[in-house]
Every structure is written in structure tokens, then in C-alpha cells.
Amino acid sequence: MKIRLPAVALTACLALTAVPLTATTASASIQLELPRPTGPNPVGRDILPLVDSARKDPWVPESGPRRLMVSMYYPARSATGGAAPYMTTPEAASLLQRKAPGAKIPAEVVSGTRTYARAGAPPKQGRYPVVVLSPGLGLPRASLTFLAEDLASRAYVVALVDHAYESSGTTLPDGRTITCAPLCDRPKPPEGGQAAITTSRTRDIAFVLDELTGRHPAWKNARMIAPKRIGMAGHSLGGDASAATMAVDKRVRAGVNLDGTFHPAVPLDRPFLLMGSRSDHVPGKDHTWDDGWTKMSGWKRWLTVAGTEHASFTDLSILQQAAGMSGPGVLSARRSLEITRAYVGAFFDQHLKGRQQPLLNGPSPANPEVAFHNP
Numbered sequence: 248m249k250i251r252l253p254a255v256a257l258t259a260c261l262a263l264t265a266v267p268l269t270a271t272t273a274s275a276s277i278q279l280e281l282p283r284p285t286g287p288n289p290v291g292r293d294i295l296p297l298v299d300s301a302r303k304d305p306w307v308p309e310s311g312p313r314r315l316m317v318s319m320y321y322p323a324r325s326a327t328g329g330a331a332p333y334m335t336t337p338e339a340a341s342l343l344q345r346k347a348p349g350a351k352i353p354a355e356v357v358s359g360t361r362t363y364a365r366a367g368a369p370p371k372q373g374r375y376p377v378v379v380l381s382p383g384l385g386l387p388r389a390s391l392t393f394l395a396e397d398l399a400s401r402a403y404v405v406a407l408v409d410h411a412y413e414s415s416g417t418t419l420p421d422g423r424t425i426t427c428a429p430l431c432d433r434p435k436p437p438e439g440g441q442a443a444i445t446t447s448r449t450r451d452i453a454f455v456l457d458e459l460t461g462r463h464p465a466w467k468n469a470r471m472i473a474p475k476r477i478g479m480a481g482h483s484l485g486g487d488a489s490a491a492t493m494a495v496d497k498r499v500r501a502g503v504n505l506d507g508t509f510h511p512a513v514p515l516d517r518p519f520l521l522m523g524s525r526s527d528h529v530p531g532k533d534h535t536w537d538d539g540w541t542k543m544s545g546w547k548r549w550l551t552v553a554g555t556e557h558a559s560f561t562d563l564s565i566l567q568q569a570a571g572m573s574g575p576g577v578l579s580a581r582r583s584l585e586i587t588r589a590y591v592g593a594f595f596d597q598h599l600k601g602r603q604q605p606l607l608n609g610p611s612p613a614n615p616e617v618a619f620h621n622p
Contacts, residue, residue, distance in 0.1 A: 277352060277569055280361040281333075281393050281562065282584050285592070286400030291323035291368030292331040295406075295466050296420045299454045305447050306412040306430045315451055316417055318388055318407040319466055320399035322375060323368035333360040334389040334416075337424040341416030342387060345427070346563060350570035357566060363396050370468045376476035376599035377404040377459065379452055379492075379499075383483030383507070383561070384444060385431050387414045390561040391482060397588045403595065404471050406459060410451055413444065441484060442510040448488035452479065453496055460498075476500065476599045480591060482560050483507040490539065493517060501598035503591055505560040512539035518546040518598040522590060524559065525551035530622035540622060546598070548607060549620040552578070552586055559583035578616065586614060 284290060299313040334342070339357035343350055378398055380391045388409035395405045409417045411425060418424045430444070458465040460474040478501040479489045486507030493499045494513040502515075506523035512535050521528070521536060528536055528551050540549060556577055558564045564580040567573050573580075593604035609619055 277356050278361065279356060279359075279565055279569055281363065281396065281565070282581065282588070284363050284397045284400030285588065286322075286397065286402065288322035288371060288400050288402055289324070289326035289368060290364040290396050290399040291321050291328075291370060292364040292366055293319040293321075293466065293468065295319050297455065297458055297465060299451075302450065302454075304411060305443075310411075310425075313451070313454075314411050314419065315455065316388065316409040316411075316419070317455060318392075318395065318405075318409075319468070320364055320395045320405040320407065321468060321471055322371040322373075322399055322402050322404075323365060324371045325369060326365050328365040328368050331362050331364040331366045332358065333362050333392065334358050334387060335418040335424065338387055338389070338416040338418055341424065341426050342566075345385060345415045345431075347566055347570055347572060350566070350572065352566070352570055360562075360565075362392060364399070370471055371402075373402075373471065374473040375402050375404045375471055376478065376595065377406060377472045377474075378595060378599075379455065379477070379479040380405060380407045381410070381448060381452065381479070381481035381485030381488045382408075382414070383481075383485055383557075384413055384441070385415055385427050386482070386561065386563065387416060390563050391485075393562050393565075393584050394480070394588060394591060397592060398595065401592055401596070403599075404468075406455055408451060408455055410448055413448075440510065441487070444484060445487050445491045445510050448485070449492045449495055452488065452492045452499075456496070456498055474498070478502065478595050478599050480595075481505065481507065483557065484510075490515060490519065493519070501595065503594060505587065505591075506555075506557055508533060509535035509539050511535065512542055514542045514544070515539075516543075516545045518594070519543055520590070520594045521547070521549045522560070522587070523551055524555040524557065525553045525618065526556070529618075530620050537622065548594075549622070550590060551618050551620065552583065553616045553618070554578040555583050555616075560587050582616075586617060589614070590617070 340354035480503035486504030
């Protein structure tokens with residue numbers, strides 16, 4: 248079955264690789280824009296600050312209890328209200344400093360990236376599956392906005408989580424922007440390595456789910472959530488956290504790992520999708536995927552995408568393409584994000600909504616970049 252995928256607008260991006268830019272000319276010539284959501288629903292967004300008073304922050308204990316900023320995306324009744332901001336300007340400045348230090352792109356251009364969600368739009372009546380999204384270590388939650396908006400347009404509630412001190416920059420409700428410095432700039436990872444960070448994230452996600460589905464939910468639109476239909480997806484370490492969370496929290500029925508190594512692989516008995524770069528994740532290349540595959544006893548798929556790199560499964564691919572930082576032979580941001588949305592959306596449609604998806608059955612002529620592996 249041929250799947251039609253949406254285009255992504257990147258004004259003037261293709262010219263950027265050949266034209267030297269100053270900050271002034273960059274401001275005038277670049278307009279970053281996310282891909283338009285593929286589903287039929289308008290998208291609303293709320294910002295939900297959460298504080299876990301029962302737990303000290305594991306990375307900066309002197310900061311007090313664990314704080315999480317969560318962007319809640321949901322199907323809206325109408326596209327009313329202003330466009331939801333992509334990120335704050337301090338968050339954008341920190342992202343550029345850490346992930347694109349040579350880019351001649353002002354922070355205001357990045358923070359002004361066009362989104363499609365509407366801040367505080369009226370929710371559409373009904374109960375919907377919820378998908379929790381967890382970004383890679385050192386990336387802000389905004390790096391998965393392309394996926395959050397798309398899933399919400401396809402009738403999901405999405406909780407996009409920023410893990411404090413694990414992001415390039417997180418602006419708190421009091422206006423302060425905290426960074427990843429205490430964790431990411433250490434000469435060595437914390438005791439226990441990245442497994443310790445993954446374990447901390449499982450606690451973060453459990454707390455978020457408690458706050459969304461408990462007797463006194465923290466989100467004003469929590470009535471939209473179908474609490475028995477919960478999935479999780481993540482990029483890089485967030486993908487590892489998806490599997491680790493499923494191993495300890497039975498509320499999560501299906502999970503996705505986007506280009507993340509396992510620290511370590513865990514047994515899983517529910518549906519799981521592995522999707523990553525072909526250069527790094529073919530069988531025999533990443534032993535943690537080999538090990539994880541053998542420990543998955545439920546429905547599973549292992550997909551690799553030719554021409555992708557680590558950032559190809561995130562919004563960061565748009566920024567890198569605009570700055571001329573993509574490697575040779577790398578798929579365009581438009582195409583890599585199309586593919587990611589199509590397969591992740593199909594996965595959750597099948598396993599959280601019970602709608603069989605032929606796209607997941609095997610190779611598709613419409614998507615020749617995608618290979619199915621069954622070692």
C-alpha cells in the first residue's frame with residue numbers, strides 16, 4: 248500500500264550551504280518551519296510544570312525536588328489561539344551553543360521556528376490514547392515537536408517531557424533557564440553510567456503518568472486520557488528509557504526506540520519498535536540491539552533507514568540542514584521526518600488503537616530507504 252507523506256517547508260534552507268551568512272543576513276533569509284501535521288485534527292498545547300516533592304533532583308540535589316517541564320499536545324476542537332512557541336530564546340541560545348556552535352543562525356530564528364499547535368486551544372471531546380515522548384540526553388523536549396504535533400493531529404494525547412539538567416536548556420516557570428552542564432559536562436558519566444540516567448528517567452515517567460492519570464490529575468484536560476492505552480517513544484537515551492520504563496511499569500503497553508543504544512537491554516513482553524540509522528544499527532553493528540531483540544517476546548520490528556544520522560529522527564535535522572551541517576549523502580530533513588512519523592504513527596495506531604497497519608508488515612516500494620531486519 249502506498250503511503251503519501253507530507254512535505255516540510257524550509258524557506259531558503261537549500262541555499263544556506265553555499266552562501267556565507269552573518270547573523271543579520273541569517274535573520275532575514277531563514278525561516279525554520281516544522282512539517283505540517285498529517286492527521287485531520289487541529290492541535291492544542293499546554294505547558295505543565297510538575298514538581299515531585301518526594302524526590303530530590305538526582306543531578307543537582309541542592310536545587311531541591313525533581314522538576315519536570317511537560318508539553319501536553321492534544322487534538323483540539325478548533326485551531327483557535329496563538330501559535331504555540333517552539334522554545335524560549337534562552338533555550339534556543341543554549342541549543343545552538345551545544346549542538347550547532349558554528350551555525351550563523353540567531354537564537355531568535357530558532358526560538359521562532361513555526362509550529363502548528365495552538366496554545367490553549369479548546370480540546371476535542373473524547374478519550375484518547377496517550378504517548379509519552381522522551382528526548383535524547385542533551386536535547387530539549389522541543390527536539391521531538393515534529394512527532395508530538397503529528398501524533399496529536401492523529402488523535403493522541405502526547406506528554407513531551409523535559410528531564411531537568413538533562414537538556415541543553417530548560418526554562419522554568421520563574422524565568423530561569425537551567426542547562427545540562429552539571430551532567431553533560433562531566434569528564435565521566437555519573438556512577439552507574441548512562442544506565443543511571445535511564446533509571447532516573449523511568450522514575451520521571453512514572454511520576455508524570457501518576458500526575459496525568461491519578462485521582463487528582465495535574466493537567467486540566469486529563470479527562471481526555473484513556474489510561475489503559477499508554478505508549479512511549481524516545482530518541483537516543485529517551486529510546487532506551489522507553490524500554491526501561493516498559494520493563495518496570497506495566498501501564499505502558501507499547502514502546503519505540505529511535506536510534507538509541509540500550510543501557511542495558513531488558514526483557515520485554517509487549518510491542519516494541521526499533522528504528523534507527525542503517526550505519527549504526529544493522530544486526531551485528533550494535534550488540535545492544537542484538538541483545539535486546541532476543542529479549543523481546545512480544546510483537547516487534549527492527550527497522551533501519553538508509554541515509555540517516557543520529558539527528559535525523561529529531562527536529563535538530565531541520566536546524567542542521569539550514570546551517571549546512573548535515574553530512575554528505577544524508578537524507579533531507581523533510582524525508583527523514585516523514586519516514587519517522589509514518590512508521591511511529593502506524594505503530595501506535597496498531598497497538599494502542601487496534602488498527603492493523605500494512606506499513607508494518609514489510610518493505611514498502613514507497614519507502615525504499617526503510618529496511619526490515621529479523622536476525
